[in-house]
Amino acid sequence: MNKMVKPNYAWEHPLFLKNPLYKRLAKEHVGIAELDSEVIRVEVSQTRGDLMVPDVYHVHYFLNSITGIDEQQQPILGKHHVVEITFPKNYPVEPPKMFVKKELTGTNIWHPNIKWKGAFEGRICGNIKDFGKGFDLYQLVLRIAEIIQYKNYHALHTPPFPEDGEVAGWVVEYAERNNVINKDKRIVIDNTPLIKGQPEDDSYQVWSLQSPGTEAPTSPPADDGFALSMPAPEAPLPLPDDFFSDHWTAPSLDAPKPETPADASPGAPPAEEKAGPFKLRILGKSAAPANRESMIKIKKKED
Numbered sequence: 344m345n346k347m348v349k350p351n352y353a354w355e356h357p358l359f360l361k362n363p364l365y366k367r368l369a370k371e372h373v374g375i376a377e378l379d380s381e382v383i384r385v386e387v388s389q390t391r392g393d394l395m396v397p398d399v400y401h402v403h404y405f406l407n408s409i410t411g412i413d414e415q416q417q418p419i420l421g422k423h424h425v426v427e428i429t430f431p432k433n434y435p436v437e438p439p440k441m442f443v444k445k446e447l448t449g450t451n452i453w454h455p456n457i458k459w460k461g462a463f464e465g466r467i468c469g470n471i472k473d474f475g476k477g478f479d480l481y482q483l484v485l486r487i488a489e490i491i492q493y494k495n496y497h498a499l500h501t502p503p504f505p506e507d508g509e510v511a512g513w514v515v516e517y518a519e520r521n522n523v524i525n526k527d528k529r530i531v532i533d534n535t536p537l538i539k540g541q542p543e544d545d546s547y548q549v550w551s552l553q554s555p556g557t558e559a560p561t562s563p564p565a566d567d568g569f570a571l572s573m574p575a576p577e578a579p580l581p582l583p584d585d586f587f588s589d590h591w592t593a594p595s596l597d598a599p600k601p602e603t604p605a606d607a608s609p610g611a612p613p614a615e616e617k618a619g620p621f622k623l624r625i626l627g628k629s630a631a632p633a634n635r636e637s638m639i640k641i642k643k644k645e646d
Contacts, residue, residue: 347385349376358394368396368430371480375400378481379539382406383488388427398430401444402484407533408491410450416517418550420532421450426467426487428480439480441467441487455498455511456490468506485537492533493524494547523550 352359352369359366368391375385382405389399403425410421425444431437443465445451451465458466469486478486489495498505498514505511519525524532534547 344381344384346379347376349373352394352396356394358392362392364432364434365392365394365396367435368398369394371430372397374479374481375484378484380537381539382535383484383537385484400428400480401447402426402428402487404488404491406488406491406535408493409453409532411453412513416513418453418518418523418532421448423448424450424452424491428483439483441469441483443467452491453510453513454490454493455496455505455507455514457506457510459507459510466506468503488537492535493531494534496524496526 350369350372352373354366354369359369372387378385384403384405386401386403387397387399388401390396391398403423405423407420407422408424409418411419413419425447427442427444429440429442431440443452443457445465451457451459453459456468458464467487467490469483469490486495496514497503498511498519500508500511514524517523522528522530524530528548529546530548530550532550534543534549536543
């Protein structure tokens, strides 16, 4: 899988000096272009301003993950997933938004830290409040990959809390008990190295679907006998020859895109409504005590 061509920015450009956001986004672009992976492909989806620096990426992951469960609570696997990463206008004060793009692959990801359904379906909670300070887009792309592989998940009802309670319940009540996935035992859905040339971490065990006709496990197998057979995983959906471009090309400068909030990009989920200011209307007389001196004067006049 070809690497993204490293962009060559003119860092002395006046717009970089005038707008720090452009420079930060350009640095993220240069950094992610260094990613060399056989299973991850990063594409520029949208750019910002006259410098055409990317602020929306589509990241294609060719990794096994759970795309749902069947009637027996058994996982259904899929191998191609697309995540949209959007940088907001006030980045890095606000971290990027991350959504699984179900419309591009036909499947969502069944994970406790990914919203399974509802108005914010596909939203990924990566616990990235310190993004831009402690780590960058390159590291974020790898963190999402580990979420997809189930090497990284949080299913307990404790801070930072699961994104989807239904999936979290399945993980705690079924998956961990039946050794489908288990962080403590290092049982995962996929153990493919994310970086080209990186050796496989043999401390992980990879769960596999059972052969057709066998019953679902009802109790955890012994640690020394963990082995479930399965048929070969399904091949990813065929893609057209021109699906991936060989290099990043900025849109034409003749018609630059207006700078709009990232939430308004096409296909983005509706923004969460923020509670506005409200007024409390008090019926009847005020319960606040009157001024003490005024009460004394009124009392004397009545006497």
